[in-house]
Structure formats: structure tokens, C-alpha cells
Amino acid sequence: MTYTASVVGGSGFTGGELLRLLDGHPEFEVVQATSRSYERKTVGHQHPNLRGMDLRFSSPEDLESVDALFAATPHGVSMERIDDFSDAADTVVDLSADFRLDTEEQYDEWYDGHACPEYLEKSEYALPELNRENLPGADLVASGGCNATATLLGLKPLFDAGVLAGDEQVVVDVKVGSSEGGAGGGAASSHPERSGIVRPYAPTSHRHEAEIEQFLGLSVSFTVHAVDMVRGASATCHVFPDSPVEKKDMWGAYRDSYGDEPFMRTVAGGGGVYRYPEPKAVAGTNYGEVGFEIDPKNRRLVVFSAIDNMMKGSAGQAVHAANVALGIEETAGLEFQGLHPVGAP
Ligand SMILES: NC(=O)c1ccc[n+]([C@@H]2O[C@H](COP(=O)([O-])OP(=O)(O)OC[C@H]3O[C@@H](n4cnc5c(N)ncnc54)[C@H](OP(=O)(O)O)[C@@H]3O)[C@@H](O)[C@H]2O)c1
Secondary structure (H helix, E strand, O other): OOEEEEEEOOOOHHHHHHHHHHHOOOOEEEEEEEOOOOOOOEHHHHOHHHOOOOOEEEOOOOOOOEEEEEEOOOOOHHHHHHHHHHHHEEEEEEOOOOOOOOOHHHHHHHOOOOOOHHHHHHEEEOOHHHHHHHOOOOOEEEOOOHHHHHHHHHHHHHHHOOOOOOOOOEEEEEEEOHHHHOOOOOHHHOHHHHOOOEEEEEOOOOOHHHHHHHHHOOOOEEEEEEEOOOOOEEEEEEEOOOOOOOHHHHHHHHHHHHOOOOOEEEOOOOOOOOOOOOHHHHOOOOOEEEEEEEEHHHOEEEEEEEEOOOHHHHHHHHHHHHHHHHOOOOOOOOOOOOOOOOOOO
């Protein structure tokens, strides 16, 4: 069966990744990509890797009727236009933060409120490793934040295995690439300003803490650094369990949580250069890597997690969730590996 799809915000970074994925997907046909700035230009004009695609940007005001609408627009757009999106499509998959949290109060606390709180209880968080059972048949799917996704994927097995109960101290340090800021990332993302940096850009109170808290029931001490890469999010989680943990139990925990997951890989030690998760190893793919090391002297467990922010952290996660929501083979269109060797992602 073929499902028609549109991408609102198709000229942006995650919009481009959605178009790349959907164009190569065996069961989607892209019928519309919108951009106000590049209306009537080919999608290849903005995304040179997609020059072979026979599609031109159109206005987001004239939405085609489709089976699935992917919204890759800045925070606030989807909540204003959700009625239009829902009229145009049976399934709406939103990549912004507009429908990730459960309650209006959370949006008051972490964002600037919410324009249509009545939709919040209808939306499902997209990350299948967390929320697969709620996705089939969902009308509104909210793709997770990339920093939150990296953190949640790293820590979830510890909750599943009872290593963490929710009252322990957890310190999370995330390093992210410049594409996280989108195509209009501004001065902080311009090449001369960004080159060579390791810059704390959200030392405290990052909004993604809300998603992490919502799913794990754990308040994490969360800091994000902007680093000199284009793609990738790498989370290092310093965990202080109440009782000592052993390596074999940790392997068991990660195997139990992710052994059957099609897009998760556990990488913890071993030989060679790539001994722990690194964004470079998953760049351009929907794979996520997790790993750990135990520091008995300090009663510390260090958990590493790496994703491509524009794939597992947004567009890949969104297509994965759409597959599950629509009853398509879960891995369809996403099973390709990355490149190696490759330059900075
Ligand atoms: N970049 C990441 O790594 C990442 C990861 C996870 C989640 N996200 C989320 O995904 C969303 C898109 O991010 P991005 O990085 O792709 O942003 P981006 O590169 O800045 O692209 C934004 C897109 O939205 C369109 N747009 C802007 N205002 C609009 C409006 N009022 N109505 C309709 N279209 C509008 C833009 O095109 P025109 O202005 O030409 O219409 C552009 O195509 C954001 O909410 C972001 O937080 C991003």
C-alpha cells in the first residue's frame, strides 16, 4: 500500500531529512513540501542531496489532503495550525515541542504556555523504544527533542532493571552539533563563530528536562554544550546508584531493554578505536548507540548515548513512529547503515 505524505517546513534541516527518508521509503509517496521563502523552487534548490527529486515547494497555506502530514516547523507553529493540519491528514507527526508534554501547566512552566491544550491529551510521544504500544492508530504524534531522546535512551534501561528508582542523583552532559539550531540557527551557528568551540549553551534549565522528567519520573541535572560538529548528540550521564552495580548486570539491563530493538546498539568497551557510543558512528542513520562504564571507587556509573540529532533525534524517529502508527513494517525505509570512514559529521 502507498501512503501519501506532506512535509510542512520542507526547506529546513529536519524537513530535508524527512524528504530524504520519505523519498526512499517503500510505502510513502511525498506529494507536498512547503516553504514560504522558497515557494515554487525545487526541493533540490535547498537540499542539494535531493536534486533528483521531482518536487517544488508550495505554500503552507494550501495544504494537500494526505495520509500523513509531517510538520518540521519552529516551536509554536503547529499549535497554532493544528486544526488545519488535522483537517489535511489522518495522521499528523509533529517534530516540534508543541505536543510532547502532557499538560498545559507543563507548557506554562517550561515554554510560553500553549495555544490549544485540548490537543495535548490526544498526542502520543514518538520514541518507539519508550512508547511503541501507544502509537498504532495515533492521530497526532509528537517527535521527541534530540537531547531528551539521547538521554532517555541512555537511562531507560536502568529504570527497567531497577538500578534507578527515581530519587538518585543523575548528572547529564550533552554535546550537540550545529544542525540542532536549524537552518536559521543565527550567529551562534555560523561557521566562523562555531568552529572549534566547546560552548556551554544551556548550563541549566534546558526545556528538554521536562520530557525527561515526564518519562522517567526523575529530575536530572542537565547541561548542554554546543560543539564543533554539524550532526550528532552525545549524552554522558553520571549516575550514582544506591547500591553497587556489576558489569554483567549492566549488560543484562541493556540487553533486556534493547536486545530486540531494531535501531538500538549497545557498545561498551571492547577493542579498537570506537569503544563507546559516538555520534559519528550513527551519522545519517536512525540508529542509536548506548554504552556504560562502572567507576566503583566513586560509586558512579557512567552511561553514554549517541544519536544523529536530525535522524534518531527527529526525522528518523518521526518516520519510525509513523511506520508504527500506520501499521507499516516498523523498520521500513530506515534500515540503512552510515558511512565509514567519513569526515566530521
Ligand atoms: N534540528 C534538529 O536537530 C531538531 C531535532 C529535534 C527537533 N527539532 C525540531 O524540529 C523543528 C524543525 O527544526 P529544523 O531544525 O528543521 O528548523 P529549520 O531548519 O529552521 O526549518 C524550519 C522550517 O519551517 C518553515 N517555517 C518557519 N516558520 C513557519 C510558519 N510560520 N509556517 C510554516 N512553515 C514555517 C521554514 O520554511 P519557510 O520559513 O520558508 O516557510 C523551514 O522550512 C523545530 O521545532 C525543532 O525544534 C529539530
